[in-house]
Amino acid sequence: MVFLSYLISGLSLGSVYAIIALGYTMVYGIAKMLNFAHGDVIMVGGYICFIATTNLGLPVWLAVILSMAACTVLGVVIEGLAYKPLRQAPALAVLITAIGVSYFLQNAALLIWGANPKMFSPVVTGTLQLFDGQLTISYVSLLTIAACIVIMIALTLYINKSKMGKAMRAVSEDKGAAQLMGIHVNRTISTTFAIGSALAAVAGVLYCSFSPMLMPTTGSMPGIKAFTAAVFGGIGSIPGAFLGGILLGIIESLAKAYISTNMANSIVFAVLIVVLVVKPTGLLGKYVPEKV
Amino acid sequence: MAILQVNDIHVYYGSIHAVKGVSFEVNQGEIVTLIGANGAGKSTVLNTVSGLLHPASGSVVFDGKDLKGVAAHKVVEHGMAQVPEGRRVFLQMTVEENLEMGAYTRPRDEIMGSMDDVYRRFPRLKERRRQIAGTLSGGEQQMLAIGRALMSKPTLLMLDEPSMGLAPILVEQIFDIIRELHAGGTTILLVEQNAQAALSIADRAYVLETGKITLSGTGAELMASDKVRQAYLGG
């Protein structure tokens, strides 16, 4: 029973990682860049939701929508201002810029909201008691897992069936050929950032519901973990991000419970290294044959 | 009437001057071929025409419109389609999805008809329409690349070495298809290293050497030229 409760908390933590990892992996798959500022968009999403509920007194659902809308705009603006001009630049220049954007967001948050942590109140409260109270599951956990599943299904359908989703896949394979088809590559990339950032807002709200100390650096750790999850599952692969996120959450939760709280992060990263040594493309990463 | 006019274009890759003042034209209803050795600049010329590359100077005029400043993804809407070198089909997408991408700029209700046309021309693609393009053979991928380009209903179809890497029987098939498309009213600009086959179906031809056009004439004239025979037809 105790094991089960650790498993469920791992599953919900993993769901948050998975939602963030989806953003990383989509942007990587389509724009071929690692958007290290993605984690900080989570933090902004958390703050917007916090302000909307605490300062403006808006209902939670409206606050979440507001937060998603704000992060969508933020993601598109970041892409347009910082990354678009670097489309032809070497990968290293883009990476350094992304790190720069990350610091910029953290410092902007520091300036606007200050260094003192805000106490984020969970978007839903209460717990579910099962087996005569032996197993307690918070509603936030259930909500998080459900959100992750819904997002995963919706995103898979979108990528596979919608016209824009297909264009995204075409761009991810061959930008030049996609342009020859009449696909507006820049617009496709902006849309990818928009979706990834909206997901980051959702993740931010859920993450802060578990870990309520909201600070300008709040996004860093889940950002790095989710990036790890995306690589773990196979960067560029949507099911990979999902699987990587969930597994990472479960490993972290079990390691905390049974091995050591302090060692949990090291264990998570050690597992990543082992996986990458055995399978360099990650769990579900595809080997893409070179074109002749 | 010239449907495509390329006027004195210069194209650079960084400091590499790949195309040095190329001019040529393609008239409505013609098959024009551009032949030349590896690295002569043939693909560079085609990619400049389709807007993937931008000339440092000179102009590309298609259907009376100067394409300067027209984004690459807009060019297809003007009625131009390219079958790129190396096919470049979307390997992880299905055959049908590849064809849909070819018709990306067209309204949904028109796509089905064009797809049926492509399937009629390439029954092999129809059989494999749910298959991932990466699992097709080289010849099938080339047919897919051509079918995909046809999905935009181009008035000018540009093909970059469509026979590359294919067995002789498939090369023949590809050239038959080009002839059929031409007979159906499509204007063709064909880039080839297979000079023999290209010259034999071309109305007119240009020879490109290290970024410059060195010879031009009708297909028959170039086929008879000593210079072409020595350099491109193996004596």
Ligand SMILES: Nc1ncnc2c1ncn2[C@@H]1O[C@H](COP(=O)(O)OP(=O)(O)OP(=O)(O)O)[C@@H](O)[C@H]1O
């Ligand atoms: N992306 C690039 N960067 C730098 N130089 C390039 C690039 N692409 C082509 N070149 C150079 O430009 C010149 C023309 O290349 P291009 O690909 O147009 O030749 P080609 O006639 O199509 O050759 P092939 O028959 O081998 O396809 C070559 O010298 C080539 O090395």
Ligand SMILES: [Mg+2]
């Ligand atoms: Mg070439």
